[in-house]
Amino acid sequence: MIADLLFSVAALALAAAAAWWLRGRRARREAPAPGPNRILFPFLGRALSGPALESALRLARAEGATLVPVYLAEVPRHLPLDVALPRQSGIALELLEAVEQRATRCGVAVDTRIERGRDARHALREMLAHERCDRIVLAAETGAGGDGFSPEETAWLLANAPGEIVVLRPARGQVAPRGRGSDAPSSAVTAPRAA
């Protein structure tokens, strides 16, 4: 009698533990849980460097951190700073979607952002004002141009941003010409051209 009771209690406990484990496994499979640390990954333009993104993802995965890709939109000076930006939004959302898909496949939690400013440096300043972070990963521009940050922008960030900054130099052949209407190389994550 007592043995039967003990057996039933044990079976119930086992079933509850199995259900709890299955639920946890399902939750883990659904979406990576956001980590306590945040790695900002700002980028500009129509395309972002695939290798730079992979490096940011590797770092985030190794640290169990949340990757925060930040598209920096430039508001033309003849427009109010708080104006809607449909053209740049179209580009930004495509790129952020692509980053999110890649990050989720790698098991990295992602929290996307768009920041805006009169120029890249202003947008970077806004990003720092709004986002807390432990690290910043950014791709530097090469001498041939590209969608990375200029030496001046990089120097400004090094002087003003808190935490650690990882500056990545694109490998040769991984440089996308800067600006709207440019054609990005196949290794870059690109947004379709807006009408």
Add this chain to the structure above:
Amino acid sequence: MGATATRPGRLKVFLGMAAGVGKTYRMLQEGQAEAENGRDVVIGYLEPHGRAETVAQAAGLEVVPRRRVAYRDAELEEMDLGAILERAPELCLIDELAHTNAPGVEHGKRYEDVADVLAAGIDVFSTVNVQHLESLNDQIAELTTTRVRETVPDEVLGDADELVLVDLTPEALIERLRAGKVYPAERVASALRNFFRVEHLAALREVALRQVAEEVEARRVVMPAPAARRGDGERLAATAAPAAIGERLLALVTPAPASQRVVRRAWRSAQRLGAELDLLYVQPPGAGAARPSASRGGGRSAARAASEQEQLDALRRLSVTLGAHLLVVPGDDLVATVRTVARERGTTYVLIGAPSRRGALARLLRPSLPSRLLDALPGVDVRIVADRTRRA
């Protein structure tokens, strides 16, 4: 033959995506047709920009002489409102509705002159480019990197009795420009480099087409009630007309990173439909304020509140960039709050993120959120935004 002021005149506006599509030409063509039909037609103001085709099309129509206005050291020519009212034709053709008058004339803007002409019972044909519409000015400036200073309030177009879109493909317009039919030869190269680029013109054309479509839809909504003698089919069609108004999307968000995906998908749908987008966060009671001493886990709940506030701020900034409207509405019943907001905003689509999986018991006890929304919002589409990374 003159107009009488017993009824206001009718306004017909020829809308184009850019200079050179043929708005003025089309206005003159229709003016000539009216004159041939025996109406008393005059040209109140014409700006042919030296285009020979336009000048030729105006031949034979009476022109009310312009008035001269001294401004600083120059003498400017403006439309003579007084002379038009005195002449009192049946129909007056007035080019460039968005024009700003020189100081010293009756009104600051030409559309105000046109209002006086209409009030005198004179019908008016006029022309305007889509980038001059006040509500589209910022959007078009961002699309084309060129801002125009002369704007027309949207009501002027909304109150027009007829709106005619003068359409041309971007390629055809560029061809006209190259052939010297739009600007003099010395301005062509600079125009091609700046404003007259295929991508700018394609975007402007889309905005113009959408604007006219919206006006047409708005007019359908204020259609008079069907007459009693009409057949059932006609009655049905007429009562269904208000339902054809433009789409309005409502995306349900929470202060969590996953909501960004819902917002992205909702914004793209809104762009395709030419619809307004509202983002709704139904804030549970007590949320949004950190209460560190409220419980044992006070520190954790304060951190969660701070994190939610951070996410909400990010959503607010995102909505500004996208031109969407973020609504934060307190409520403990999500479905009831969504229903109230959807009714107030005239929502036609609701978008939600994929709900988390529920156990069999929970499914038995309570229908899912999409089911409850469908029940609460008859006639509204409910769309679940899936996570595409999980697609097999």
